[in-house]
Amino acid sequence: MPRQSIAVVFAGSGGSGAMSAGAVFLRAAARAGYFGMMTQLFGAQVRGGESASLVQIGVMPVEAQPDRFDAFVALDWDKVEQFAAEIPLDEASLIIADPASGAVPPGIAKSKGRVVALPMTDASESKADRALLGRRVNMFAAGCMAALCGLPVGEIEGAVDAIFGGKGADVAAANKARALSGAQAAAALGLDLKLAPPTPDQRWLISGNQAVALGALRGGVRFVGCYPITPATDLVEWLAPHLLKLGGRLVLGEDELASINLVIGASYGGVPAMTVTSGPGFSLMVESLGLAIAAEIPLVLVDVMRAGPSTGIASKTEQSDLNLAIYGAHGDAPHVVLAPLSVGDCAATAEYAVYVAEALQVPVIVLSDQALGQATTVIDPVRDRPPPQPRKIDGVDAGKPFKRYATTGDAITPMPLPGTPNREWVAEGLTHNEAGLPASGAAMHAAQIHKRARKIREFDAGERWGEVTGEGDTAILAFGSTVGPAREAARRLTEAGHSVRVIALRLISPLPVRQLAQALSGARRVVVIEQNDSGQLYRHLLGHKAVPVEAESVARPGPQPFRPSEIVNYVA
Amino acid sequence: MTDTLANPTATTPSCVFDAKDFASGAHPVWCPGCGDFGVLAALERALAKYGRPPHEVVLVSGIGCSSRLPGYMSTYGFHGVHGRALAAATGLKLARPDLEVIAVGGDGDGYSIGGNHFIHACRRNPDLLYVVMDNRVYGMTKGQPSPTTEPDWDSDIAPGGIGLRPFNPLAVAIAAGANYVARGFSGDPNGLADLIVDGLKWPGFAFIEVLSPCITFRPEQRDWKKMVRPSNISIEQDRAAATALVLADDGFSLGVLYRGDRASIAAALKPEITMGDVEREFAP
Numbered sequence: 001m002p003r004q005s006i007a008v009v010f011a012g013s014g015g016s017g018a019m020s021a022g023a024v025f026l027r028a029a030a031r032a033g034y035f036g037m038m039t040q041l042f043g044a045q046v047r048g049g050e051s052a053s054l055v056q057i058g059v060m061p062v063e064a065q066p067d068r069f070d071a072f073v074a075l076d077w078d079k080v081e082q083f084a085a086e087i088p089l090d091e092a093s094l095i096i097a098d099p100a101s102g103a104v105p106p107g108i109a110k111s112k113g114r115v116v117a118l119p120m121t122d123a124s125e126s127k128a129d130r131a132l133l134g135r136r137v138n139m140f141a142a143g144c145m146a147a148l149c150g151l152p153v154g155e156i157e158g159a160v161d162a163i164f165g166g167k168g169a170d171v172a173a174a175n176k177a178r179a180l181s182g183a184q185a186a187a188a189l190g191l192d193l194k195l196a197p198p199t200p201d202q203r204w205l206i207s208g209n210q211a212v213a214l215g216a217l218r219g220g221v222r223f224v225g226c227y228p229i230t231p232a233t234d235l236v237e238w239l240a241p242h243l244l245k246l247g248g249r250l251v252l253g254e255d256e257l258a259s260i261n262l263v264i265g266a267s268y269g270g271v272p273a274m275t276v277t278s279g280p281g282f283s284l285m286v287e288s289l290g291l292a293i294a295a296e297i298p299l300v301l302v303d304v305m306r307a308g309p310s311t312g313i314a315s316k317t318e319q320s321d322l323n324l325a326i327y328g329a330h331g332d333a334p335h336v337v338l339a340p341l342s343v344g345d346c347a348a349t350a351e352y353a354v355y356v357a358e359a360l361q362v363p364v365i366v367l368s369d370q371a372l373g374q375a376t377t378v379i380d381p382v383r384d385r386p387p388p389q390p391r392k393i394d395g396v397d398a399g400k401p402f403k404r405y406a407t408t409g410d411a412i413t414p415m416p417l418p419g420t421p422n423r424e425w426v427a428e429g430l431t432h433n434e435a436g437l438p439a440s441g442a443a444m445h446a447a448q449i450h451k452r453a454r455k456i457r458e459f460d461a462g463e464r465w466g467e468v469t470g471e472g473d474t475a476i477l478a479f480g481s482t483v484g485p486a487r488e489a490a491r492r493l494t495e496a497g498h499s500v501r502v503i504a505l506r507l508i509s510p511l512p513v514r515q516l517a518q519a520l521s522g523a524r525r526v527v528v529i530e531q532n533d534s535g536q537l538y539r540h541l542l543g544h545k546a547v548p549v550e551a552e553s554v555a556r557p558g559p560q561p562f563r564p565s566e567i568v569n570y571v572a
Numbered sequence: 573m574t575d576t577l578a579n580p581t582a583t584t585p586s587c588v589f590d591a592k593d594f595a596s597g598a599h600p601v602w603c604p605g606c607g608d609f610g611v612l613a614a615l616e617r618a619l620a621k622y623g624r625p626p627h628e629v630v631l632v633s634g635i636g637c638s639s640r641l642p643g644y645m646s647t648y649g650f651h652g653v654h655g656r657a658l659a660a661a662t663g664l665k666l667a668r669p670d671l672e673v674i675a676v677g678g679d680g681d682g683y684s685i686g687g688n689h690f691i692h693a694c695r696r697n698p699d700l701l702y703v704v705m706d707n708r709v710y711g712m713t714k715g716q717p718s719p720t721t722e723p724d725w726d727s728d729i730a731p732g733g734i735g736l737r738p739f740n741p742l743a744v745a746i747a748a749g750a751n752y753v754a755r756g757f758s759g760d761p762n763g764l765a766d767l768i769v770d771g772l773k774w775p776g777f778a779f780i781e782v783l784s785p786c787i788t789f790r791p792e793q794r795d796w797k798k799m800v801r802p803s804n805i806s807i808e809q810d811r812a813a814a815t816a817l818v819l820a821d822d823g824f825s826l827g828v829l830y831r832g833d834r835a836s837i838a839a840a841l842k843p844e845i846t847m848g849d850v851e852r853e854f855a856p
Contacts, residue, residue: 030856031856159856162856203855204851204855205855205856214854217847217850218847222667223667225659244840245843245844245845246843246845246850247840247841247843247844249840251663251666253659254688254689254691255688257655257656258688258692259659261652261653261656261659261660262659262660262666263663264660265632265659265660265661265663265664265667266664266667266668267667268660268664269664269668269671270667271667271668288652288653290653295650295652381854401596418627418648418668419627419628419648419670419671420627421625421627423627424626424627424646424647424648424649425648426649426650426651427650428643429651429652429653430651436643436649437643438601438640438643
C-alpha cells in the first residue's frame with residue numbers, strides 16, 4: 001500500500017548542502033502536489049558545524065514534526081554525532097549512506113535501522129570534473145530520495161532550476177545532472193517508498209518568517225528598522241527587496257536600541273512600521289517599547305523566539321519569551337501580544353498585528369518562534385485577511401494646544417500626522433498632561449495610566465482571539481509552534497477513542513478571558529502545553545483565573561520540538 | 573559607487589514668520605541663567621528666518637534638561653528616551669522626507685548613552701539637523717561628569733575629577749561622516765540662529781555643537797562668554813585639515829568648521845511591484 005507521508009533527514013557537516021538537499025526534495029514534492037514541511041537543525045558555526053534538514057512530505061497538510069523519521073540520508077558522517085540524539089530513528093528507519101563515507105557512527109547505528117548502501121559519487125567522473133563541478137552529493141541524495149518517493153523527474157528538475165537558477169545556467173545544470181543521476185540510482189536500491197497520489201492544487205511554499213513578512217506587507221508596513229539576529233534575520237532578508245520595490249524602507253540599525261527607535265520615529269510620521277528580532281535583541285528593545293506605550297505610538301515588534309536566557313541557543317527554538325513580551329516593560333505598560341497558530345497563520349497574525357497596533361496606537365508584539373519561522377511548508381495559499389483598521393488621525397478639537405492625550409471620551413484619541421496645520425503636538429514618554437507636556441501630578445498620572453489601560457481593556461479581538469478544534473472533555477491549551485503537534489496529538493487521541501479539544505491562543509495578552517471561558521465550557525480536564533521550563537503561559541492563565549486551579553502544566557524547555565506522541569502519551 | 577554630491581545646493585523656503593510664532597508659551601523648567609534659553613531663542617529666530625511653518629517642523633529629543641526643548645516650541649515634537657533621539661529622528665525623516673526634522677539634546681544624551689547613535693547618524697547622513705547643548709555636566713541628575721567634562725572637575729561622584737580625556741564630538745562627527753559641523757554659543761543667539769539656518773539648508777546630517785553653560789553646577793562656565801571667538805578655519809571642505817584644527821583647538825572656536833559634499837540618503841523608490849507580484853513568488 002502506498003504511503004500517506006514520509007519523513008526524511010538529510011544530514012551532513014555544515015557546508016555539505018544538507019539544507020539544499022531538503023529544499024530540492026520539498027520543492028519537488030510541492031510541485032508534484034504534495035504538502036510538506038522542512039525544518040532545519042544546525043549548530044552555531046557558519047561552516048563546519050553540524051547541519052540537517054528534516055523534511056516530511058505527504059498527501060495531507062503537515063503541521064508538526066514527526067515522531068520518527070523513515071529515512072536518514074547521510075551526506076557525510078563528519079559531525080553527525082553532535083545531533084544524533086535529536087533525531088528520532090528506530091529499527092524501521094532506513095539509514096542511507098555512501099559506504100565510502102565510512103562506518104555508521106554509534107549514535108545513529110544504535111537505532112538498529114536498516115543500513116542501505118548508496119554510492120553517491122560518480123566513479124566515472126574525472127578528478128578535474130569533480131574539482132570543477134563539485135561532488136554535489138546533496139543533489140544526488142535529493143534526486144534519489146525524490147525518485148524513491150515517486151516524484152516525477154520533471155518536478156525534480158523544476159525544483160533544482162527554481163533553487164539554483166539564479167546562480168547561473170552552468171550551476172543549475174551541474175546540480176540538475178547530479179540530481180538526475182541520483183534519481184536513476186533509486187531503482188537499483190529495491191526500496192518501496194512510493195507515496196499515494198497527491199491532490200494537486202495552487203499551493204504556496206513558504207516559511208513562517210516569510211509569512212510574517214508577507215502579513216506585514218499586506219497590513220501596510222512600509223518601514224522596517226532591524227538588527228541582524230538569528231533566527232530572525234532571514235525574515236528581513238526576504239522582506240528587504242520586496243519592501244523596497246513596494247516603495248518602503250528598511251534601515252539596518254546600529255543596534256536594537258536604534259532599530260526600535262527608527263521604527264517609532266517612522267510610525268510617529270504616519271508610516272506603519274515594524275521591527276524584527278529575537279530574545280537578546282528584544283531585551284534591548286524593551287526600553288523603547290515602554291516609550292511607544294507611554295507616547296501611544298503604534299508599532300509591530302516580531303520576536304522569533306530562540307532558546308534563552310541570555311544568548312542561549314541562537315539557532316534553536318523555545319517559547320520562553322512570553323514573560324518578557326507580556327511583562328517586560330517597567331511601569332504599568334499595557335500593550336498587545338499575539339502568537340501565530342501555524343506557519344500559514346504567521347501571515348494573518350502579522351497582518352492583524354499591524355491593524356491592532358494602528359487602531360489602538362500601541363505596540364503589538366508577535367511571538368513567533370524558530371520552529372515556525374524557519375519551517376518551510378507547503379500549504380494552501382493564505383486567504384485569511386483580517387479587516388483593515390486604520391489609525392485615527394483626525395483631530396476635531398482645534399483648540400490650542402491640541403489635546404493629543406485627552407483623558408475624557410474615547411480612550412483612543414486622534415493622532416494627527418506631523419505636517420497637519422494647527423494640530424501640533426509632542427509625543428511624550430514622560431507622564432504628560434492632555435496636551436503632551438510633562439506633568440508629574442498624581443491626578444494626571446492616574447488619568448493617563450487609566451486612558452492607556454482602557455484602550456487595551458476595551459479592545460475586543462472578536463473571533464481572532466484564537467481557535468478551538470474539537471469539543472472533547474480534555475482541553476489542551478497551546479500557542480505558537482506547539483499548536484501543530486497539539487492538534488496532531490488530538491487527532492490521534494480522538495481516533496483512539498479519547499475525547500479531546502485543542503484551544504489555540506492567538507491573543508496572549510490581554511488574555512481573552514471571556515472567550516476562553518466559553519472555549520473551556522464543559523471541559524473536565526485542562527492541560528496547558530508550552531515549551532519553557534517555568535510554565536509561563538500556565539502562570540499567565542492562572543493569574544487571570546482563566547483556567548481552573550486543577551489545570552495541568554506540561555512545560556519543558558526547548559530546543560526539541562514537541563512531538564505529537566509526547567502529548568498523546570501525557571494526555572492518554 | 574559614490575556618495576558624493578555633484579553640486580551641493582540647498583533649497584531656500586520662504587514664508588514670513590516671527591520668532592514668537594515658534595514658541596509654545598510653556599514655561600521652561602530650566603534654571604534662571606541656563607544657556608539653553610539662548611538656544612531656544614536662537615532656534616525660534618532661525619526657524620522664523622528659514623521660513624517653514626511650525627506644522628512642517630518636528631523637534632526630536634531624548635532625556636535631559638536640554639531635551640525638554642520640544643515642549644517649548646509650537647512645532648510638532650517628540651520627547652523620547654535617553655540617548656535615542658537621533659534614531660527616532662532618522663526614522664521620521666526617512667519615512668517623511670517632506671518634514672523638517674531637528675534633533676536636540678545634551679552632551680550626556682548625545683555623546684554617552686547615545687554615543688553609538690551619534691556615530692551612526694553621522695555615517696548614515698540623513699538630511700536633518702542635530703543641535704547639542706553641551707554644558708559638560710549631567711544637570712538634571714544634579715552634577716555628574718559627562719563625556720565632555722574636563723578631567724580634573726571635582727564632583728561628588730568623582731572626587732578630584734574623572735581623570736579622563738574629554739570626548740571630542742566635532743572630531744568624531746567629521747570622522748564618522750557628518751556633512752556639516754559647526755560650533756555655536758548660547759550667549760550669541762543671533763550668531764547661533766545664523767548657524768542653524770545654514771545647517772538646515774546644507775544637505776545631509778548637520779551637527780551643531782553649542783556651548784551652553786550650566787551656571788547651577790558649573791558656575792565657572794559664566795566665563796565662556798570671554799573665551800569664545802570666531803573660528804579661523806578657512807578650509808571648511810578639507811576633512812583632514814578640519815579634523816586637525818578641531819583636535820588642536822581649545823574648544824572655543826565658533827563657526828562652521830567643516831562642510832562636506834556627501835549626498836544624503838537616497839529617496840525611497842516609487843512602488844514598482846504589487847502585492848500580487850509578491851504572492852506569486854510563493855508558487856513552488
